[in-house]
Amino acid sequence: MSRAGEPPATAVRAVQAALVAAALVGWEVGARRGWLSAEFVSRPTAVGAVIWDWVRSGYLWPHLVATFEAAVVGLGLGLAGGAALGFLVMFVPAVGEVVEPAMSTLNAVPRIVFYPLLMLWLGLGMASKVGLVATIVAFLGYYTAVGAVREVDRLLLAQVRILGASPAAMLRHLYLPATLAWMITGLRTSVGLAFIGAILGEYMGSMRGIGNIIMGAQNLFQTPQVMAGLALTMVLAAAVDTLLARLETHWSAWRQVEQA
Amino acid sequence: MKATRWACGFLAILTLAVGTALPATGGQAVPEVRIAVGPPNVVGYLPLYMAKGLGHFAELERRRNLKVTLVDFRGGSEAATALIGGDVDFATVTLTHVIKAHEQGKDLRFLLTFFNAQAMAMIVQADLRDVTSPAQLRGRRVGITSLGSATHMQARHILAAHQVDPDSVQFVPVGGPPTALAAWQRKAVDAMVYLDPLITMLVDGGSARLIYDVRTLEGTVRLYGAAHISSGLLTRPDVITRAPETTQRVVDVFVCTLRWLRSRRTRPEEIARNLPPGLDWSPAVIRANLGGLSADGRVLPDAVNTVITFLKRDGLLDPRFTVPVDRLVEGAFVQRAILGGGCP
Amino acid sequence: MAGGSYPVAASRYRPAAKVLVLPVLLGAWEGAVRVGVLDPFYTSSPVPILATIVRWIATGYVLEHVLATLAVTLAGLAGGVVIGAVAGFALGFLRWLERVALPFLTAANAMPRIILYPLMVLWLGFGPLSRIVLVASLVVFPALLTTHSAIRQVDVEIVRNARVLGARRLGLIRHVYLPAVALWLFSTIRVTIGFALAGAIVGEYVGAVRGMGMVIAFAQSMFRAREVLAGTAVLLAVIWLIDLGLRAAEHAAARWRLSEVM
């Protein structure tokens, strides 16, 4: 099971670029030749034209910002709220005994069913989309905080108590940094979820947003617009993911990553 | 590395935009009128999009300082729910939603109708040679949008009118236009009752034959013995009492648009040209639905009763439920609009 | 005793409090509706919801739909987890594949698969199969990422020792990686069952003759909040049972790990 050395970054990027190019060409040819039903997947050239037109006419920006805003704000609030509940559960046993067993069941509830209620309470604007995203990612925040408190090194706990840390100081110097460190890794997987939540929220009811564009385009069989919406979502999510990757290397500089 | 620097730059701009966009959505200087549309871009709401395309909404803002915002919803019930909840002031959904809301104790008012027909049609797979009318659909698979939807009820009415027991047919919910197209191409259904632009697309495309058209007034009357009502404009009673002049202005816009459409009913190309940008209904789609359009939005009382009786017969309304027509329909605004010439 | 164990405040077990919470919450809900704080048009209230569930069970109406949704959910979950685990293994072993594929996977995971559902219907028709594929497409990424990180985190020392003892690749997989990954797979299943169920429900929303998604969508179109919430409550109960089963299985499969933590 030889572990070849780290594949050079430039080579990896080259292969990735080649794969993307091959996929696009394949898609274009497949759609033209009829192997792929163009009514449903359209063609890269058509999708590119739509995106270019949206960018040039400035039509895209309010929608892009709305989706980005809903996803990022929802992600932040959801993770923070979830972590706060996690700490509460770990530090107040009474709350823990009630909340802990319910969490894994609640996490499996399809949020879409409660979206009309969210729209009633939070309105039609960004708030209801942020709410939907928050309820989806909150469980990641919760489990990360609970895991961080449960897995924190008992020795560090003893040391901090000896140094005279009050519960608040313990949270600030021990539990929060530990949770943050764990959260970073989970964060990147939840970025995708956050954007899906934002898009679905806009798909159910909205004034603007990429989900709104997709809903309108689908009813007109404008597949290029639909695929453009999907492509933009993926680009946006990938961009946020890249930013988080840089943050992760920066924030967890203290963690020595041992190579398996 | 360059890619990641680009990504960070891109995100920096976006976060900047987030900062600027936030306050903008907050402060609403101009009084805003929100209209819920569910689902968006369907031919059933042609008058709404026509009003937007003709610039009536823009005029309303300029002349009357009244900003109209359309809020899109996945389906009619979500749009009606938003109206009931107070997030919007008007909704363009159907009279059926008003009736169902009343049944659940929520008071809505139907102000004007877009169509006197049902804006739907029944088609059959082109290669099913032996099926030339709904009468031959016994035991076949018939596509509808979803169980309990308007298309489902329509299919039952058409089959019943052709002496076919609706229960002898297998109804296949095919969902929104994209999944409906997929179901059709995959021949998952033999026939389908659906809406434009899909109907015109499939018929003109040659993969479907029209076997019953409820988009025309004639087809509707033959089925229901009178006009029928599907989509239109509705609101809450408190909006009427709280802002009667705003309600009047909105109704005026729609009556004016309906009249404009009426005057162009022989020129679908001109209508298509005036649609708002991005809405690419072909003249053929428009022509197929013009016949069913209401001339001025007036709601005919007997049409209301037709809707109620058929809902009860299809088991979608509690037979014991009764509601006076004037609690369902508020025709005064249309009357005033017609007398006042309608156009702002 | 060299390291010494540093005790943390043991949680005092109070069964009474736990049992009381649910009835209190339901009572508050019913009260809030009766008093008018909550609008039953949206939230309904426990009594009519319970009445609906009882009626459904009596007429056997709910059984058919729950089973339909459950079948799609579990089939999709199984398919997704298996494919995800296999891909995760491949990614865990082949550095090249990992470095090239990972960015694509995260991007693909950010795409709302429900928008591509019409394509699935085109290829697989309107039967449960298209919904199973939809569910699998939602589950495969979390399963893959979890398996992959599980392999990467298998303790470096354990791997080295096994190799010293002469374990070749197959031996390593069976004795080292599989047990470690098995534990992670259980937690993956418990995490992704939510996505699986949401996928099944949304698939049924769009177009299905049977399934709780169809029941809930129909109820919503009729403005019957009690049926929407009754359907959701039934799903909740089913999920809770499945979760209970999973937890027991996980406990059994991970005896070695639990004792270490104790």
Next chain:
Amino acid sequence: MSTSIAPVESRAAVRPPAVQAVGLAKWFDGAEGTVAAIENLTFTVHPGEFLCLVGPSGCGKSTLLNIIAGLLPASGGQLQIYGESGGRVRPDCIGYVFQRDALLPWKTALQNVMLPLLLRGVPMAQSRAEALNWVQKVGLAGFEHHYPSQLSGGMRKRISLAMTMVYRPSIILMDEPFAALDVQTRHLMENELLALWAEAGSTILFVTHDLEEAVALADRIIVLTAAPARIRADYQVPLDRPRDVAEIRTSGAFVDIYRRIWRDLREEVAASRGRR
């Protein structure tokens, strides 16, 4: 058994004993029934004294330290810190250097040393200056901004020491702190500890299984029996100060004291190995 009047008593006259245990006991009820770790332990530690606790591994030395630190409740008997009853954490006067270094991995060396000061509300600037002083004092100038994962074992141990000494606890508990270090680094750390102890005048309870280290460092050595821990013997170590831990090992007095204490310890080590 003490052979001479150690100068230690004179310093103790003014304040109550730093640590006083009377009949201290501790048992754990494990799976196979209760296991006694400490039984009827009585001893006194005088302020400023460098006391070493020596005994076979697994005899309950660390448990005793945890009880004194207030991390672990005693099962029986009496414990007093400066006359006040023990059993709770005493950040005002007790410091603890663990065997495994307990540094917060996400804080740099300097931030770790600053932590106890920040927890006492010392303003940031002053904490930083004082911590910097201590980082240099333990010989780590230039490594202030390194993370623990980027430091060697010896360096991490120095930071642990600085982290404990910086808030000047009057009692310092040390649980085999240098056991994991190589011999050269260990001697270096031991000398530094003696220097810091002499300058700060604090009381040190130093647990070790290495008798040689105990004799080199301590004023007084208590030999504990195999589990459950009881006092086997209490020796004075009249070697004069200041000492160099490497040089002292060559002196005749050192070898003499070592041999005498080793007789007691050897029996306890044999006893504990037999029962294991």
